[in-house]
Amino acid sequence: MEALPLIPGYSFQNPCNHDHKLKQKLDHKDGYRVVRDSFIGTGRRPVDAASSAYSGRHYENFLQYDPSLTYGRNKDYPCRQVIPHYVLFAQKCLKFKAFFRQSVFNSPMEHFRIRHVNIIYFLEDDTMCVIEPSVDNAGLQQGKLVRRGKIPKENSPTFYHWKDLNVGINISIYGVVYHTVDCDTFTEEYMRSQGIDPGNREQPPPDSYTQDRLAKLAVSRASSSRSKKPRPEEDPRRRFLEFDGMVLTFDAIWNEDSYQIMYFLTDDTIAVKEMIRPNSGKDPNRMLLKKTKIPKNWTDLPVWYPSIYLERTDEEVVEYYCPMDLKVGETIFIFGRKFLLLDCDSFTRRYYKNMLGIEQPPRIFPTTSSSSRCLASPHPTSCTSLSKKSKKEDVIRQIFNHPKKLRYLMTMVAVRPEDEGREFILEYSLSHGTIKINELSRKNSGRRAGCFLASRHIPKSHSKLENCDEEVPIYTPRDLYIGAIIDIFSHRFLITGADLFVMKYIEENQDKFPEEVVENMRSYFNRVSVGSSERVEDIKDDHLDNFVKTKKNDCLIPATKQIGLSPDAQKIDSGVPQPQDEQTNPCQKYERDRSLPKQITWADQVQVPCTLMTNT
Missing domain, CATH: 2.30.29.170 (PH-domain like)
Known part of the structure; x- marks a missing residue:
């Protein structure tokens, strides 16, 4: 049976063999670990000739000879590590600046608008998106106009590739034609490294409507700056340390009710507090106006200013109330409400006398004497004074x-x-x-x-x-x-x-x-x-x-x-x-x-x- 060729169908197992011992191959010789290899296999039976081809005696010298000891080992260069495409181009994108023209209907001021966008191409997965930078007070929905994804070409089943993008070309994305005018530095270097010469940069056309708005805003700011009084720039921290706790207090009347007007020297703000009379039925400690800067003419705003939903700032207000405008006996207008100043406290009188050189008039008592003519009112008591008593009933x-x-x-x-x-x-x-x-x-x-x-x-x-x-x-x-x-x-x-x-x-x-x-x-x-x-x-x-x-x-x-x-x-x-x-x-x-x-x-x-x- 040993003489039979080792091909499928000619190998048989000997049922009489009960010895399955395997000869030990690992051993120690002269204090070194060695491997003993031989042609004897399990149960002392001969092994396959292919595995023991070099176990003969005439190959012993050849197997023990190592040429690298004489000539040295060959210095083979290691294989280059393979980097996946999505790792190589992760967070790398091509950015093109472009614009498109949007038609405006039923408007006598404009027929179209120029909207500037950024076309971003992601190299890791060949996707694109279109983002419009936000513009202040544009009144349009800005931001991401086209979500990130593979953009199909117009009248073609294929998608856009970075080789199809360049400066100075038209790109049609979902029916909107974008014209590229510029790209960033990384995009230019990447395209040159791939053998593509980017086109010449172009100047984007301006938007006529935006230019008109900027011109009107510049004119209004220039006019307001000319009418404004020059204010010396002061450090608010110095004012806080110098005027902290100092308040100018005035007694005033409006609509036959008594109020207390407080001017805070720290930040030039004014607060109005209503003085509740006993048994008046009103809640105590009622503030009519919290601390805020009061403009002298609160209706003086540009025609185009959207005052319905925007509050006025220092740029729109021409002049605020200051201590020089508050005098006993004079009338001030606080957001359209007419307040007559009747008196002030002792600190306010000393401040005006020592700091401003102004002597405040004595207290004014509201009387009914007046040389002006009064029109009749639906309410008989509208022209009567505060001190006048109500008429007794018959x-x-x-x-x-x-x-x-x-x-x-x-x-x-x-x-x-x-x-x-x-x-x-x-x-x-x-x-x-x-x-x-x-x-x-x-x-x-x-x-x-x-x-x-x-x-x-x-x-x-x-x-x-x-x-x-x-x-x-x-x-x-x-x-x-x-x-x-x-x-x-x-x-x-x-x-x-x-x-x-x-x-x-x-x-x-x-x-x-x-x-x-x-x-x-x-x-x-x-x-x-x-x-x-x-x-x-x-x-x-x-x-x-x-x-x-x-x-x-x-x-x-x-x-x-x-x-x-x-x-x-x-x-x-x-x-x-x-x-x-x-x-x-x-x-x-x-x-x-x-x-x-x-x-x-x-x-x-x-x-x-x-x-x-x-x-x-």
């Missing part, structure tokens, strides 16, 4: 005239077409002297009937006062007569009718009314009594269900219920004949009740106890 008048009211029918003098035909009822309270106006309902008018003006004193329009001590004139029954036009808060009304109680009140108090008003009301009610035979229709109102109006004379007359009348009650018959047939159906009875003559009584209108009614 309690006797309120008790005696508690339920009495004078009612007038009015129409609005139409300024707009939709105000045509609007009717109102004016109620004058004899107990308080206030006027209340209710609007009557009208079908398909689109307006809700009800209270048009709450009860209040109504001043006369365009009335002027010679002195602020005088009271503002208000409307009284002397000003209310048929045909009178009254102006109530810029709304003009024409009085067209009156109540029967109005005539009753005028007749009993003729000494309080002019003769013209008495004759006007008498002639009006005479016409009403002559034409009282006409049909009367009800005025439907949620708050005034007890009023009726004639069509011809527009007379407002109070209707009464069918109750007993007092001897002094006035009666007006409509003149409509009463029906003779009493046996009618419900519908005919309802129509008959509507056509019955209605008796008008002053007692039902006044609604007061009989004791007061007989005294009046």
Whole structure:
């Protein structure tokens, strides 16, 4: 079996072999570690001839000879280490400066804009991105315009490679044409090392709109710098050490309220604090304005300045308030609010006298004397002083005239077409002297009937006062007569009718009314009594269900219920004949009740106890 060739199919295992011992190969000889190799294998069987080809005796001298001991070892150069592509070009990119033209529609100032961008090519993975540098107040969405990725060429399935990029060429990226004008130093050196000559650098075109904005900004800054007073540059730390804790305090008034204006010498800021009076109902320690620099003219800003969402800075403000501008008796404007300086503390007076050489005037007490003319205000107390006491109410008048009211029918003098035909009822309270106006309902008018003006004193329009001590004139029954036009808060009304109680009140108090008003009301009610035979229709109102109006004379007359009348009650018959047939159906009875003559009584209108009614 040993003579068989060692090819597949000719090797067999000997089942009689039970010795599998392997001869030891590692040994020591003369104190050295040696390897004993032989042709004897496992179980002392011969090994393969190929592995022991050089184990013969005639090769022993050849195997033991080492030529490197005689000639030395060959100095072979080591193989160069292989560096991956993504490691070699990590964080290395090519940068090209470019621009593209963006069209602007529906603008008379510009037709296109030039937008400058940077095209960055990453060498590690052959990707590209387009980034637009941010420009201040551009109003456009800037930053990364094209995200990083492989950019396909236009009308081609391939992607852009760095060999396709150069200076002075057009690159189409997703439909936008970019023109490259420059590149950085690394890009230029890399392209030259690869045998590509970069093109000549070009000057990027300017943006006309940006140039116009810069020109306007330069002009505004130049004008503001010329108008500004030269301010010496001071070290804020020196001011802090010198003026720390020093505050100029002034007492001032605005809108009849007391305030304290504090000027901080450390940083030239002003704070305004409201001085709360006892039992005023306001929160204590209320700051109207925190520490800030106050410009003298806070509305003096350029036309183009976006003041809606940007705060003004030192470049826009021409001049701030300084200690020279604060004097007792003068008025300062803090963001449009008018403050009158009344007094200052002792430290402020010493500072002005010793440091600035200015003697502050003595304290000013707010008085009502004034030579100026005051226009009437909707609020009667708007022109009164702080020290003036409120007017006491006439309690006797309120008790005696508690339920009495004078009612007038009015129409609005139409300024707009939709105000045509609007009717109102004016109620004058004899107990308080206030006027209340209710609007009557009208079908398909689109307006809700009800209270048009709450009860209040109504001043006369365009009335002027010679002195602020005088009271503002208000409307009284002397000003209310048929045909009178009254102006109530810029709304003009024409009085067209009156109540029967109005005539009753005028007749009993003729000494309080002019003769013209008495004759006007008498002639009006005479016409009403002559034409009282006409049909009367009800005025439907949620708050005034007890009023009726004639069509011809527009007379407002109070209707009464069918109750007993007092001897002094006035009666007006409509003149409509009463029906003779009493046996009618419900519908005919309802129509008959509507056509019955209605008796008008002053007692039902006044609604007061009989004791007061007989005294009046």
